[in-house]
Amino acid sequence: MRIAQEDRAAYVAAGRSAMEAGPSWLKLDRHEALENFFRAGFPAREAEAWKYTSLAALERQQLHSPAPGVEFLPDGLPAGHLLGYGNGYALSRSSALPESMLGRLDAALARTTLPAAARFGTLAGRESMLVALNTALWREGLVLHLPAQWRVDEPIFVVRTIDEDGAMVHERSLIVLEPGAEATVVELCNGRGDYWRNPVTEIFVGAQARLLYVRLVEDGVAATHTGALFARQAQDSRLDVLSLALGGQLTRQDIALDLAGAGASATLHGCFLAGGRAHVDHHTRIEHTAAHTQSREIFRGIAAGRGCGVFDGLIVVRPGAQKADAQQSSRNLLLSPHAEIDAKPQLEIYADDVKCGHGATVGRLDESQVFYLRSRGIGDAQARALLTHAFALEACAAVAPGTLRDWLTQRLDGALDRLVEGGRK
Amino acid sequence: MLEISNLHVAVNGTPILKGIDLTVRAGEVHAVMGPNGSGKSTLAHVIAGREGYEVTAGEIRYLDRNLLELAPEERARAGIFLAFQYPVEIPGVANIQLLKSALNQVRRARGEAELDAMDFLDYVQTRLALVGMKEELLYRSINEGFSGGEKKRNEILQMAVLEPRLAILDETDSGLDIDALKAVADGVNALRSHERAMVLVTHYQRLLNYIRPDRVHVLAAGRMVKSGGPELASELEERGYGWLDTTAEVGEARA
Numbered sequence: 001m002r003i004a005q006e007d008r009a010a011y012v013a014a015g016r017s018a019m020e021a022g023p024s025w026l027k028l029d030r031h032e033a034l035e036n037f038f039r040a041g042f043p044a045r046e047a048e049a050w051k052y053t054s055l056a057a058l059e060r061q062q063l064h065s066p067a068p069g070v071e072f073l074p075d076g077l078p079a080g081h082l083l084g085y086g087n088g089y090a091l092s093r094s095s096a097l098p099e100s101m102l103g104r105l106d107a108a109l110a111r112t113t114l115p116a117a118a119r120f121g122t123l124a125g126r127e128s129m130l131v132a133l134n135t136a137l138w139r140e141g142l143v144l145h146l147p148a149q150w151r152v153d154e155p156i157f158v159v160r161t162i163d164e165d166g167a168m169v170h171e172r173s174l175i176v177l178e179p180g181a182e183a184t185v186v187e188l189c190n191g192r193g194d195y196w197r198n199p200v201t202e203i204f205v206g207a208q209a210r211l212l213y214v215r216l217v218e219d220g221v222a223a224t225h226t227g228a229l230f231a232r233q234a235q236d237s238r239l240d241v242l243s244l245a246l247g248g249q250l251t252r253q254d255i256a257l258d259l260a261g262a263g264a265s266a267t268l269h270g271c272f273l274a275g276g277r278a279h280v281d282h283h284t285r286i287e288h289t290a291a292h293t294q295s296r297e298i299f300r301g302i303a304a305g306r307g308c309g310v311f312d313g314l315i316v317v318r319p320g321a322q323k324a325d326a327q328q329s330s331r332n333l334l335l336s337p338h339a340e341i342d343a344k345p346q347l348e349i350y351a352d353d354v355k356c357g358h359g360a361t362v363g364r365l366d367e368s369q370v371f372y373l374r375s376r377g378i379g380d381a382q383a384r385a386l387l388t389h390a391f392a393l394e395a396c397a398a399v400a401p402g403t404l405r406d407w408l409t410q411r412l413d414g415a416l417d418r419l420v421e422g423g424r425k
Numbered sequence: 426m427l428e429i430s431n432l433h434v435a436v437n438g439t440p441i442l443k444g445i446d447l448t449v450r451a452g453e454v455h456a457v458m459g460p461n462g463s464g465k466s467t468l469a470h471v472i473a474g475r476e477g478y479e480v481t482a483g484e485i486r487y488l489d490r491n492l493l494e495l496a497p498e499e500r501a502r503a504g505i506f507l508a509f510q511y512p513v514e515i516p517g518v519a520n521i522q523l524l525k526s527a528l529n530q531v532r533r534a535r536g537e538a539e540l541d542a543m544d545f546l547d548y549v550q551t552r553l554a555l556v557g558m559k560e561e562l563l564y565r566s567i568n569e570g571f572s573g574g575e576k577k578r579n580e581i582l583q584m585a586v587l588e589p590r591l592a593i594l595d596e597t598d599s600g601l602d603i604d605a606l607k608a609v610a611d612g613v614n615a616l617r618s619h620e621r622a623m624v625l626v627t628h629y630q631r632l633l634n635y636i637r638p639d640r641v642h643v644l645a646a647g648r649m650v651k652s653g654g655p656e657l658a659s660e661l662e663e664r665g666y667g668w669l670d671t672t673a674e675v676g677e678a679r680a
Contacts (some may be wrong), residue, residue, distance in 0.1 A: 198658050367476070372513040372567075374524060376583065377501035377530035386526075390517025390566075 001041040014065040014137045014168070023052040026109055028119065032108075036137035052310040052342055053252055053281045055311045058224050065137070066167035071159050072190050074218075076410065078403040081157040083142065083225070087162050088169040090140045095156070097396055102156065102309035105141025105174055116145040116176045123202045123230035128254070130226050133305035134200040138172035144180035145174075148206070155184040157405055160199070162223070171199035177209035179234070184212040184404065194222035203231035203239070207261060210238040212399065216411060219248035222277070228254045235261030235290070240398045244408065245272035245280045246415035256285040259293035259321075271412065274307030274339070277417040286314035286328075288354075289322035295325070300395045301332040302388065303339035304419050315345045315358070319425060321351050327360035333365065333391055333419065385420055392416055426439035426451045427472075427591055431483035434464075434471055443647035446485070449591070452619040456658060457626045458635055459644035460666045464508060464621065465626045468644070469595040472624075473507035476499050477620070485678045489589065504590030505630035506596050508580040511512030515567040523567055524586050525550060531587050552585040560605040581612040592616070592623045599631035632661035640657050643669060 003011070015034050025207045042059050043050045044329060051213050071084035071091050081095035081102060096100055104226045109117050143160060162169050189197060197219065205211050219225050227246045233239050245251045257266050272280040286295045301309040332341040345359040365387050373383035392412055399405040427449040434442040441464045449455050457463050471478050485492040492500065499566065515523075528548075529539040540548060553560060556578050561674070567574050577597055584592055594613070598606055602619035613623065613636050625632060632642075633655070641657040643650050650669050651657065 031659075368513050368514075369515050370474055371497060371514065372509065373523065374497040374644070375475075375507050375509075375535070376527035376587070377498050377500055378497050378526055380496070382526070383498075386518055386522075387515070390515065393517055 001044060003038045005043050010063050010168075011037070011133070011137065014058070015048045015423065017065065017088075018137050018139045021110070022106060023110060024256050030136045033126075033132040036126065037129050039130045040311040046084070048285060049312070052308075053250070053279065055088060055224075055226070061194070061196070063168040063196060064166055066169065066195075067302075068162040069161060069163045071161045071349075074188065074190070074411070076407060077157060078155065078407050080157050082157045085140075085142075085160045085171070087156065087164060087167055088139060090142075090314045097152065101146060102144050105172055108143040108145070108174070112154065116143060116174060117144070119202070119204055120174055120177060121202070122233075123204075123232055123256075124200055124228065124256075126129075128228060130198055131200050131228050134170040134198050134228075137168075138200070139170075141172040141174070143176075143422055144183065144185060145176045146178060146183055146425070147392060148178040149180040152183040152184070153306075155186050158185065158187045160187065160189050160197075161196040161212060161388050162197055163191040163193060164195060167193065167195040168193065171197065173199070173201040175201065175203040175211070175213070177205050177211055178284070180208045181206060181208040182210045182232045184214075186214040186216060186404070188205060188216045188217040188218065189225060190220070191223060192220045194249075195220070196224045197227070199227045199301060201229045202225075203229070203326065205233045205237040205264075207234040207241050208236050209234070210420045212240045212242070214242045214399070214408065215244070215253070216408065217245045217247055217251055218411070218415070219245075219251065220331055221247070221249060223248045224250045226252045230259045232257050232260050233266060234266040236263040237261060238264075239266045241266070242395065242398050242408075243270040243272075243282065244395070244412060245270070246412065247284070248278065249354040250279045252281045252283070254283045256396055257289070257295070258287045259287055260289045262290040263292045264290065265294040266296075267398045268295065268297045269398040270394045271392050272299075272301050272390075272417055274301070274303040274309045274341075275305045275417045277306050281409070282317070284313045284314070286315050286326065288317045288324040288326060291320060291322045291324070293321055293324050295327070297303040297326075298395060298397070300331045300336060300392050301343070302392060302416070302419065303341050304335040305422060306336075306338045308339070309341040311340070311341070311360070312344045312346075313358075314348065315356065317347075317349045317351050317354050317356065319350045321392050322354070324351060324354045326354070326356045330360040331360040332359075332360075333388065334362065335388070385417070388420060389413060389416055426488060428486040428623075430485070432471070432480065432485060433482035434467055435479045435481050436467070436477060440481070441647055442471070445649055446645075447642065447649065449622045449624060451590075451622055453639045454617065454623045454625065454636065455636040455640045455642065457624060457644055458628070458630070458658065458661060459671050461628065464647045465644050465646045466595055469507060469593045469624075469626050471506065472593055473497060473501075476633075498530070501587075502531055504593045506587055506589035508584060508592065508594040510596040510599065512568045512576040512580055514569045516569050516573075518567050519564055520567050521563040524583065527583070528586055541594065545569075546573070549586060555585050555615050556581045557608045558582055559630075565670050571602045574602065577601060577605065577609055578612070581609055585612060585616060587655070588616075590621060593626065594623065595626045596628065597625070598627055598629060603606060606632065607635060630658045633658045645669060
């Protein structure tokens with residue numbers, strides 16, 4: 001529904017300051033995107049993709065563009081490159097990489113000679129109004145652009161904190177790995193207050209390049225997070241995406257991977273926890289466009305209290321994608337009678353020589369496993385906690401064993417303890 | 426140690442056990458034999474405390490306590506161990522994690538200090554040797570992808586680690602080839618002691634070629650129809666279960 005004239009002021013003000021700098025093509029883009037958003041407004045529940053998730057509360061909320069805030073660095077962050085953002089502003093940077101490889105997106109786009117700039121916006125498209133609003137209002141942003149064969153060994157941590165009530169922050173990231181480049185990127189979203197975070201990330205993985213991208217959502221309990229991630233892979237590239245949604249009041253992640261080059265492979269793993277009255281919705285779309293492409297999707301969802309989870313996973317195999325191999329698994333666990341999870345796996349196959357499979361389950365803990373552990377002397381609550389942790393941790397398998405996986409496991413374990421504890425009260 | 430008297434158990438309202446009496450003393454090994462569907466596994470599960478079994482009459486006393494009042498974990502901590510007929514697979518929980526948590530729970534209940542990681546590993550090594558298991562299996566998820574023989578050996582390993590007072594082995598011999606059977610039997614024999622009692626629940630006599638029981642009981646249609654010494658097992662092997670009068674009075678078959 002269109003945004004009424006009287007409700008536009010906050011967006012116009014945010015847009016005006018975002019548009020102050022930048023090349024003219026970008027200003028034009030932004031202007032158009034804002035107009036589009038005003039015309040179409042927030043996605044409504046009538047749209048199939050928003051059937052389970054309502055943004056009505058967000059629509060009613062008084063929002064504003066915040067001033068630069070602070071960054072919350074979590075305990076035990078492993079060694080690596082570190083970029084800190086507060087309320088969407090770049091606050092700190094600790095990395096030996098040159099700024100042209102790892103730095104602010106606005107600066108990169110100002111130098112139009114950079115090949116990365118030409119890719120900006122090409123995956124995100126114009127269909128989604130949340131993406132349009134991000135396009136209009138993002139500021140500073142993040143770019144990672146690795147030249148061919150460039151390997152960054154240590155993980156690149158991007159900590160994004162928002163700490164103001166009513167703040168709306170539209171974060172924009174562009175990640176480009178030229179052929180043969182390798183990197184690990186961990187985006188951590190945290191904060192405090194009833195803010196709205198609306199990040200858009202575009203990822204290009206060049207031929208034979210490898211990227212592990214982790215989004216760790218630890219938003220504050222009152223926060224809304226609507227995130228969109230788009231990736232395109234060239235031939236024989238490898239992309240591993242891990243989405244851990246452990247916080248926030250309403251979290252929506254739209255993740256779209258396009259295996260566009262022959263021999264490209266991807267894993268998309270996720271784990272979401274929905275306790276209290278939280279609502280966590282993952283919409284994923286994996287497109288096999290080229291031949292001999294492979295994808296593995298594993299999602300684990302756990303809902304407690306009156307929490308609600310949604311997994312909507314679509315796999316599309318295009319006519320040219322012969323010998324494509326796609327497997328999807330969505331398993332979900334309900335820890336309380338009032339919790340709810342909707343799992344909707346979908347396959348659309350337009351090629352004839354493919355291997356595709358999917359499975360989705362929603363259920364409770366397996367009582368025969370609980371009894372087995374209890375029969376060994378482990379108490380009922382401890383047995384259930386052990387099984388719940390084991391269930392969730394399957395999602396972390398995409399990360400190679402080591403410091404990063406240990407740290408992510410710790411974050412997941414901590415959030416799970418709080419969920420189980422909260423569910424028992 | 427274990428005294429079962431007049432035990433009646435129903436599952437979903439259907440009577441399965443119809444008046445069982447069984448007394449097992451410390452140091453004794455008893456074999457409970459019987460055809461399929463006789464209630465052998467039900468008896469094993471009721472002793473371990475599995476839910477879904479309704480005790481409609483009778484009682485079970487264990488070390489002079491009312492066993493039926495205890496939760497499964499309390500029974501385990503008090504020294505009862507059930508080796509499962511179908512050991513459960515638990516993806517994501519390492520075997521060693523279970524052994525360590527379980528042992529420390531049991532030790533705490535016995536008033537002993539918990540073992541630290543090094544002492545625990547040393548201890549587990551000695552137990553692995555006892556059952557002839559590869560160390561690699563410690564770090565795998567519990568029973569996940571284990572062969573039938575590995576699963577049964579894993580049960581005996583857990584028993585060896587936890588050192589129960591009363592061990593119930595539910596069809597531990599089923600589905601084993603002769604080497605695995607011998608390995609399991611060696612493990613069991615090594616754990617025989619004058620303080621420990623064992624109940625072997627089995628359909629076939631062949632396990633009893635390797636583990637000599639003190640007493641043999643025949644369970645049929647929910648009743649103990651015959652009890653005797655080890656020679657009873659051989660007789661069953663020769664003649665099958667058909668010659669027994671399964672409608673015999675309970676009183677005649679008391680152990």
